[in-house]
Amino acid sequence: MLIKRPSPIRSAEITSKRDYLSRRAFLKTSGLTAAALAGAGIALDGEGAPGAQEAPHGRALAGVQRSPLSIADKPSTWRQITTYNNFYEFGVDKESPARFAKGLNTANWKVTIDGECGRTGALDLEDILKGETLEERIYRLRCVEAWSMVIPWVGFPLANLIRKCEPTSRAKYVQFTTLDDPRQMPGVRSAVLDWPYVEGLRMDEAMHPLAILAVGLYGEVLPNQNGAPLRLVVPWKYGFKGAKSIVKISFVGQQPRTSWMKAEPTWYGFYSNVNPNVSPQRWSQASERVIGGGFFNRKTQMFNGYGDQVAHLYAGMDLEKFF
Amino acid sequence: MWAFLTDRLSVNPLGDLTSETGIWTLRFLCLTLAITPLRRITGWNAIVRFRRMIGLFAFFYGSLHFLTYMLVDRLAGLVEFPGGLVSIETIRRLAASIAGDIAGDRPFITIGFTALALLLPLALTSTTGMIRRLGRKWQALHRLVYVSACLGVVHYWWLVKADISRPRYYALAVGALLGFRAWWSRRRRSRTPARTPAAHPRRMPESQRHTM
Numbered sequence: 208m209l210i211k212r213p214s215p216i217r218s219a220e221i222t223s224k225r226d227y228l229s230r231r232a233f234l235k236t237s238g239l240t241a242a243a244l245a246g247a248g249i250a251l252d253g254e255g256a257p258g259a260q261e262a263p264h265g266r267a268l269a270g271v272q273r274s275p276l277s278i279a280d281k282p283s284t285w286r287q288i289t290t291y292n293n294f295y296e297f298g299v300d301k302e303s304p305a306r307f308a309k310g311l312n313t314a315n316w317k318v319t320i321d322g323e324c325g326r327t328g329a330l331d332l333e334d335i336l337k338g339e340t341l342e343e344r345i346y347r348l349r350c351v352e353a354w355s356m357v358i359p360w361v362g363f364p365l366a367n368l369i370r371k372c373e374p375t376s377r378a379k380y381v382q383f384t385t386l387d388d389p390r391q392m393p394g395v396r397s398a399v400l401d402w403p404y405v406e407g408l409r410m411d412e413a414m415h416p417l418a419i420l421a422v423g424l425y426g427e428v429l430p431n432q433n434g435a436p437l438r439l440v441v442p443w444k445y446g447f448k449g450a451k452s453i454v455k456i457s458f459v460g461q462q463p464r465t466s467w468m469k470a471e472p473t474w475y476g477f478y479s480n481v482n483p484n485v486s487p488q489r490w491s492q493a494s495e496r497v498i499g500g501g502f503f504n505r506k507t508q509m510f511n512g513y514g515d516q517v518a519h520l521y522a523g524m525d526l527e528k529f530f
Numbered sequence: 531m532w533a534f535l536t537d538r539l540s541v542n543p544l545g546d547l548t549s550e551t552g553i554w555t556l557r558f559l560c561l562t563l564a565i566t567p568l569r570r571i572t573g574w575n576a577i578v579r580f581r582r583m584i585g586l587f588a589f590f591y592g593s594l595h596f597l598t599y600m601l602v603d604r605l606a607g608l609v610e611f612p613g614g615l616v617s618i619e620t621i622r623r624l625a626a627s628i629a630g631d632i633a634g635d636r637p638f639i640t641i642g643f644t645a646l647a648l649l650l651p652l653a654l655t656s657t658t659g660m661i662r663r664l665g666r667k668w669q670a671l672h673r674l675v676y677v678s679a680c681l682g683v684v685h686y687w688w689l690v691k692a693d694i695s696r697p698r699y700y701a702l703a704v705g706a707l708l709g710f711r712a713w714w715s716r717r718r719r720s721r722t723p724a725r726t727p728a729a730h731p732r733r734m735p736e737s738q739r740h741t742m
Contacts, residue, residue: 287541299693301540352691354542399693470692489636489689494609498541504607 259345259359259425261285266428268341271361276417277345278512283356285425287498292432293350294451295399296385296392303394304432311391311452313436322382322458325373332436336422339363343426344419346442349481349511351488353504354496360440361423366414368456374410378458381413382406383439383450400466406450407463407477408441411520417442417513420453443513445479476530480521481511485530544602551595552642556686556700558588559679563707570714582656585675589653592646599639604628638688645681648674676711679704 258273259282282288294304316332341361349355369381387403389395395402412418421440422429429435434451441448447467467475474488483506486492494504510517521529539546562584569575604627605620613619631639652672655661661668683704687697 284541291541295692299695301542354545397695399695467692489638491607494607496542496544496606502544502602502606504609506609 261425268423271341274342280357282359289430296394298394308431311431316436319455320372323375323378324458351445356498360421362419362421365418374458377460380459381408382457382463384455386452386454401469404466406465443510443517478529483507548598555591560703567710589649641681642685645678648678
């Protein structure tokens, strides 16, 4: 059983404010202690606990490991990450998902696997998570609207699931489909986008170790407004590439036409890699407002700062043409 | 302001400021355009005294909106300040980036700026002295507010990403308010006997005025 029920917290277990405020110093010393213990061959319980922590909000995830792929930036706060969302299925305002996604039923969630692969059919979320080690991945998130956050996701590599599905050689792209349920999602009742929401990746992008399927945030179960129970996170691309509340993963031979490509083909390309030099939209991508980061914008980095890891995927491509 | 006082701002308060000042400009423009139809329908002529104040509010919020854009969008977006924050170089870069937007880098800003620029002469000629001095020309000049309101709606429409429901709401409001004027003037023309010049309604006898 992966998902823990919330247990009543004894007041003795709550970290005191003083300890909470000095947690970095504590981590440093405990890290040194842990290293010393590890050197002495003693395993330390909870050594792999997530690095980013906030006061608990929901159900904690068990066995979350840290990842060397996390960045060192200070994560945005829980409030910032969970009250300022683009999830048009729950309305177009930033605060709508937090208000209207509460009713989304994520129990008994199934994901349909279809297309060019050996194992098609419906998978329970538990089947998908079977054998996976959950990792905390602290990633930058750059929205195409020129704002950014730093988010401590919890998830596992998308490549692991893809391998389980045994895609054939005809599978060139992976397509992700979000739930489209007007009873649970007030936003899909109006035709803002061509529902259901569809996103996609080229196979080599999907297999990249940075691309993950997230099930958690800050060491806890992913809040509904952030795409529960299962969402895609591709940190070198604009945030909208990360399909939320995924109900279908398809292996296809043709490049998928995503919802945003259908809505505004001149603004949104298939790749949508973060690129400060190309702004097909009516606003500039050269800089970004860091949410909670003060008055002045920050310069946007090529591939959102993940260029060392992903630039080779696009070697020889004209990124002005394939935006 | 209300959102600030009640701690209801989002985690992107500067973004809120930009959109809220813009929305309030449109709201005040719609309100000022609603005065005349309201007078015609209800005969409550006293409300015309609020028209100037509401119009000036629209100009005030439009100016705040432009100032927010200058600081929050353009100045903050400069990112690099080689000569320091307060320097000729910074001012030059800021001016160049705003001029670029207005000149057509971002058409929705060209439109929005035009809408605000059209309100400027109206604000300047809003004093009682100017109204008296311009006479009949004043009314013709102040019809520019129709153009400004339409451009304001286009500005909003072009700026949104996908959801046009709110710009459409304002388009309908402005369309209805201007449509009422067109309908009213046509009705008046068709009902006015040819011998009475429509341009001088005040000279019409009391009995005729009631039919209008």
